[in-house]
Amino acid sequence: MTNLKNSFGLMSRATLVLIIFTTVSLILSRIWLLGILPPGGADSFWLRLPTACASILSVILTILIIHKLTHERKLALLTGFFLAINPWHIEQSRVYSPAMVGLSVLLAGLLVTLFTKKTILKLAISLPTLIGFYLVYPSFRLFGNFTIKLTLYEFLHNLFKLISVDYLFFHDDSYWAGGFRTFGVLLVSTLPLFIAGLFYLVKNFNFAYIRWLIPFIIIWVIAASNPMFPEQQEYFLITPYLTLILAYGSLFFYQRFKSGNLFIKTILTVLIIFFMYEQVLFFHWYMIHYSNRIKNERLYETEAF
Template identity: 35%
Template structure:
C-alpha cells in the first residue's frame, strides 16, 4: 500500500473518531445537565474536537508515526474528562485547547524566540478565558502540597473517583478508564527510556501541570490537573503502539486485545449509563436542594 493511500486511510479514521464523539456531545445537550442552555455548550464540544485534531498533528510532528497519532486521538476523545467537559460550559475545554496549541507550537517552532512568544501568548489568553485558574487569584498552597500531590497521582483519582468539580460528570469514574492502565505503563516506560529530551515532552507537560495543580488551595474543587489529559492520551497512544508491536505469540496477543476491547467497551457503556442516567438525576436533585435551601 503506497504512502498516499495510507494518508487517506488515516484521515478517514480521524473523521470516524470525530463522529461518535460529536454525537455524544449533541445527545440531549439541552437537558443534561439540567439548568444549562445547550447552544452555548456546543462551543465546548467544538473546542474538544479541535483539541483532538491538534493532538493528532502534535504527536505526528513529535514521533513521526501516524498510527501513534491516531491512537493518541482515540484515547483523548474517549476519556471520561473529555466526554464530560465537551458538554459543559466551562473553562476546561478552552484551557485544554490552549495548552495543546502551546504544545503544538513547541513541536513545530524551532526558534526559541517563537517558543517564548507562544508561551507569553498562552499565559495572556489563559488569564482571559480561564480567570478561575488559582494562580491568578490566590497563592501556592505549601501547607497541603504533599497531600494534594499524592491525591492527584493516586489510582483512586486517576481511575475510580472524580471529585474535582460539582458539575464533574460521572463521579464513579476517574479521569481515565481503568482499562487503559497497561498502555499507560507501556507508554511511561517507553518515554522514560527513549533518547532525546524533545521526545519526552508529553511527560514534562504532565509533570509541570501536576506540580502547579498540587499547589492549589481549592482542591478537590480545583480543576487545573484536567489540563494534563491530552498528554496522558499521547502517552497512551505511544504505549498502545508499543504493546501492539511487541513480540508476543499471536494467540496471546489476540487474547489480550480481545480482553482489553471487552473491558474498555464495558467501561465506556457503563460510563455512558452513569452519565445520562445517574449523573443527570444527581445534578437535578442537587440543584433542587440548593434552590430550596438558599
C-alpha cells in the same frame, strides 16, 4: 484531490476505521443533546457550545502536535482517539468549562511554535497565547493570589493522590461544578495500556524529553497546591499527557497481538471487549445516573435555599 486520494490509499484499514470512529464519537459525544445532558437551564446549549467546540478542537490540535513531534501517524491518531473518549474530557466538554477552552488555547499556541526553530519567534507566539489563556481561564491559580496555604503533609498528600491508581482509574473527585466523579480520569480497562505505555517511555527515556515534562510538573504542583483541593480544574490540562501514554501502550500491545500466539491474542481480545463494555457503561452512567443526580442536587438546593 489526487494527493488526498493517494494519502487515503496508503492508509491501512485499521487506521481508516480509527479515524472514522474517532470523528463520529467525538462529534456525537460533544454535540448530541448538548442542551439537555447534563440538565441545565433554557440557554444551556448556547452556553455550552463554545466549550464543546473547544473540546473538538483540542483533540484535533493534540493529533497534529503529536504527529509534528513524532512523525508517527498511528501514535498521533491513537492519542486523539483516547482523548476523544476520555471520561473527564467528555464531562468537561458538555458544561461551561474555562479549563477546556484554556487547554485549546495552549495547544493552538504550542502547535504554532512547532513550525519555527527561532527562539525569538517562539517567545513572540507564547505571549499572545498566554494572554488568550488568561482571557478564557482567568480563574487559573497562577493568575490570582498564588499562595500555598497547605502544610507540607497536605501538599505531598495531594501530589501523590493526583498520580494514584485510585484517582486516575476509579474516583476522579475533582468535581468542579458537580462533575462526574463515579469514574476515574481514565477507564479501568485502560490500566494495562497505561502500564505498558509508561514501561515503554521509561525504557526509551531521552533527556530531551525533560522539557516536555516541565508543563506537566508545573500543572501537577499548581493543582496539588489548590486550597480547594480536590475541587480543582487545573489538573485537567494534563489529559493529553495521559492519553499519549495510553497511545504508546496501545502500540505496544498491537505489536504483541500481530506477532503473538493464540493465548496472547485471546488475552488481548478479552481486554478489548472489557474496554468496549466499560465505555458503554460510562455512557449509561453519564446519561442516566449522572443526569438524575444533577436533577436531585438542584432540587435539594432549591428546596433548602
